[in-house]
Amino acid sequence: MPTLLQAATSQVGRKILTGLTGVFLVLFIIFHLGGNLAIFGEPDAMNRYSMILHDFGPLLWVARIGLLAVFLIHAWIGISIWLKKRKARPENYAVYSSKGGPSKQSLSSRTMAFTGIVLLIFVIFHINTFALGDMETVLIDGRETHDVKALVIDTFSNSAFYAFGYAFTMLLLGAHLGHGVWSAFISLGMSGKKSSAIMYTVGTVIAIVLAVGFLFIPLYIYFGGGCEAALIQCT
Amino acid sequence: MSTMTINLKIWRQKNTEAKGEFQVYKLNDVNEHMSFLEMLDVLNENLIKEGKDPVEFDYDCREGICGSCNLVVNGRAHGPKRLTAVCQLHMRTYSDGDTIVIEPPRAAAFPVIKDLVVDRSAFDRIIEAGGYVSVKTGAAPEANLIPVQEEVANQAFDYATCIGCGACVAACPNSSASLFTASKLAHLNRLPQGKPEREKRTVAMVQQMEAEGFGDCSNYAECEAVCPVGISISSIAEMRKNYLKAIF
Numbered sequence: 001m002p003t004l005l006q007a008a009t010s011q012v013g014r015k016i017l018t019g020l021t022g023v024f025l026v027l028f029i030i031f032h033l034g035g036n037l038a039i040f041g042e043p044d045a046m047n048r049y050s051m052i053l054h055d056f057g058p059l060l061w062v063a064r065i066g067l068l069a070v071f072l073i074h075a076w077i078g079i080s081i082w083l084k085k086r087k088a089r090p091e092n093y094a095v096y097s098s099k100g101g102p103s104k105q106s107l108s109s110r111t112m113a114f115t116g117i118v119l120l121i122f123v124i125f126h127i128n129t130f131a132l133g134d135m136e137t138v139l140i141d142g143r144e145t146h147d148v149k150a151l152v153i154d155t156f157s158n159s160a161f162y163a164f165g166y167a168f169t170m171l172l173l174g175a176h177l178g179h180g181v182w183s184a185f186i187s188l189g190m191s192g193k194k195s196s197a198i199m200y201t202v203g204t205v206i207a208i209v210l211a212v213g214f215l216f217i218p219l220y221i222y223f224g225g226g227c228e229a230a231l232i233q234c235t
Numbered sequence: 236m237s238t239m240t241i242n243l244k245i246w247r248q249k250n251t252e253a254k255g256e257f258q259v260y261k262l263n264d265v266n267e268h269m270s271f272l273e274m275l276d277v278l279n280e281n282l283i284k285e286g287k288d289p290v291e292f293d294y295d296c297r298e299g300i301c302g303s304c305n306l307v308v309n310g311r312a313h314g315p316k317r318l319t320a321v322c323q324l325h326m327r328t329y330s331d332g333d334t335i336v337i338e339p340p341r342a343a344a345f346p347v348i349k350d351l352v353v354d355r356s357a358f359d360r361i362i363e364a365g366g367y368v369s370v371k372t373g374a375a376p377e378a379n380l381i382p383v384q385e386e387v388a389n390q391a392f393d394y395a396t397c398i399g400c401g402a403c404v405a406a407c408p409n410s411s412a413s414l415f416t417a418s419k420l421a422h423l424n425r426l427p428q429g430k431p432e433r434e435k436r437t438v439a440m441v442q443q444m445e446a447e448g449f450g451d452c453s454n455y456a457e458c459e460a461v462c463p464v465g466i467s468i469s470s471i472a473e474m475r476k477n478y479l480k481a482i483f
Contacts, residue, residue, distance in 0.1 A: 002438060007482045011413075011445045012475055015452060081409065081451040088343050088410035088450030094244075094257065095310035095336045099406070101317050102468075103460035110408070112453065183454040189476030191469035 014077050019187030021074035022180055026206065028067060029173075033213045039149060039221075044140055046149040051140055075120050082113035104200070108178035108207075115176040122169045129155060129162075156221035163222035167215040174211025181206050238264045239331035243278065245290055246338045251346045251354075257336075267327040271314060272297060272304065274326055291350040299323040299463060302398030305405060306351055307338040312402035312461040320400065320463040340405030344412070344448040355401050357447040358415060364443035365436035366419045368428045381427050394422035396464040403458035403466075409450035414458035416444045417470035424477055434481035441478060 007013045035053075038045040053060060098105040133155075135146040156163045181203030190199065241262045248255030262278055269277070272294050279289035295303035299320040306321045308314035313321040315328060329335065337351060345353040383391075403414035420437055423429035429436070452471060459468045 001434075001481065002442070004482065007478075010441060010478075011411075011451055012441050012478045013482075015454075016475055016479060081453065084450055085409050088448060089341050090343055091255075091341055093307065093310055093338055093341055094246075095338070097310040098457055099311050099315070099317060099460040101460045102456050104454065104456040105408070109453070109455055179454075186454045186468065186472045187475060189472050189479060191472035191476070193467050193469050196467075196469065 014081065015187045016189075018074060018077050018081075019184040021070045021077075022184040023188070024070050025074060026177065026181060026184075026210075029210060029214075033210060036214065036217050039152065039217060044138075044149075046152070047138055047145055047147060048140055050148045051143070051145040054145070071123070075116060078113065078116050102196075104179065104182065106179065108175045109183075111175060112179055115172040118169065118172050119176060152217075153221055156218045157224075160222065163218040166218040170211050170215035173214065174207045177207035177210060178204055237267055237331075239267065239326070239329070239333075241265045241274065241326070241329060242332070242334040244334060244336045245351070247290070247350050248339075248347050250349060255347065265326055267325070269326045270297065270322060271306075271308070271324040271326065272322050291348075291352045293352050294322055297322040300398060302400035302463075305340050305353075305355075305400045305402055307340055307405050309336050312340065312405040313400075313463055317460065318463060318465050320398075323463075340401050342401075342404050342410040342449065344410065345401060345404060353401075355399070357449070358399050358401065358412070360447060361412065361416055361440055361443045362419065365432070365439035366423065368423060369432060370428060383427060387425055391422050391426050394418045394425075394466060394470055397422070397462075397466050398464060400463060402461045402463060404449060406457045406461040407450065407452075408455055408457065409453055411452040411458075412444050412447070412449035413452040413471045413474070414462065414466055414468060416440050417468075417474040418466045420477065421470035421473050424473075433477060437474060437477040438481050441474070 002010065008017060035046070035049050038049045042048075056063070130148070130151065133151055135148065135151050137144045138147040138150075139145075156166070182200045183203075185199040185203070186196075243260040243262060244257050245260065246255055247258045260278060262274065262281070265274055265277070272292070275290060275292055282289045292306060293303045295301040297304075299322055302320070304320055304322045305312065306314070308321060308324075313319060314324045316324055339345075339347050339351045339353050342353075344357045345355055348354050397415060397418040399415060401412075401415070404410055404412050407413075420440060423436065424433045454468070454471075456468050459466065
């Protein structure tokens with residue numbers, strides 16, 4: 001029997017790891033969307049949520065490092081699979097097309113590497129803007145905390161580049177998940193000819209709900225929503 | 236009975252090392268009732284009469300059961316029809332004046348021997364790695380000695396129908412042999428005779444598949460779409476499940 005490391009780096013092991021890390025990342029972004037939607041809650045809901053997260057202290061750092069590791073493993077395996085394609089087929093077909101039917105070849109599945117790489121770059125910018133960006137402070141329950149909400153509203157209401165850039169990237173996230181969620185089911189060994197159609201539909205629904213949920217907020221703010229509640233002036 | 240003119244663009248390659256290229260042929264009086272391979276036979280007769288080298292292509296039974304033929308026709312393994320080996324494809328599928336591009340299955344693990352013929356012995360080595368049951372066979376045992384549930388027997392038979400043609404590899408954007416390997420595993424692993432070696436077999440065949448230079452599976456399911464016997468990618472999910480069980 002292979003060792004755990006050999007198994008994890010084998011062809012099947014890589015796929016299982018991609019599925020596993022993918023499921024983890026989807027659960028994370030569902031959680032993340034929950035935080036984003038706090039912008040529609042009580043005026044201080046979003047900042048309170050941020051304060052609660054920061055109160056976890058060292059545990060938050062454990063979660064952050066864990067999340068980063070999962071993200072990098074997922075990206076690394078995905079990119080390496082994509083790079084191996086050429087090696088496995090040095091001479092490409094002059095003509096190639098899908099046979100349809102049960103095939104899951106689509107714009108979504110054929111662009112996994114592209115959408116994945118864009119999301120990887122996006123995440124770097126995203127962390128730089130919202131986690132490392134300059135923030136004012138506000139008082140909540142008499143304690144000073146970051147005014148995340150003001151930063152979010154300031155960023156999206158003042159820059160078409162940010163608002164539309166974010167919204168567009170979230171469309172790519174939807175495309176990535178369109179194939180990704182279904183693929184994770186198969187990678188984690190969920191078989192069954194009948195359940196396959198259900199799994200694909202579930203994947204598509206998750207992809208659409210998450211993409212729409214995420215892209216709605218920057219566009220909503222850009223077109224003037226949320227300004228009345230903001231501490232800063234919308235332009 | 237109507238006849239038609241077909242334009243062919245066929246990959247010609249002298250040997251494994253040689254650089255291949257497309258050559259264009261025009262074939263008149265193609266009968267709509269000809270099979271695709273019979274159409275190629277006619278082309279080759281013409282080429283031989285002209286003193287030219289005929290186009291090499293693989294075939295044996297021409298009944299869709301042996302898995303020898305494996306041409307990529309207009310970018311699709313075994314041509315446009317689902318659940319049909321290219322030997323069972325007929326020219327009535329095409330119209331007068333059509334251009335048909337014929338290529339060999341393209342994969343590093345399937346080196347071209349000549350023209351459209353590729354070396355598929357990588358599949359044999361995957362089978363050698365574990366695609367068998369290690370029991371003393373002796374004389375045929377009494378049929379009902381080992382009871383097998385009907386559902387299990389049916390599923391095993393579905394997976395056993397894999398004819399090893401390699402269309403799955405040909406059509407996979409990553410040139411993965413996962414469907415072939417998984418169908419053999421799904422066939423043997425679920426039967427009482429194959430169960431004792433399930434974990435060892437799964438790991439060994441997966442290792443061999445990778446060693447042969449086949450690509451990674453990305454769950455495109457194109458393999459299932461081109462498979463002439465319709466093997467489901469559920470087998471691939473099952474292979475991963477059994478692999479996990481073997482490791483833990």
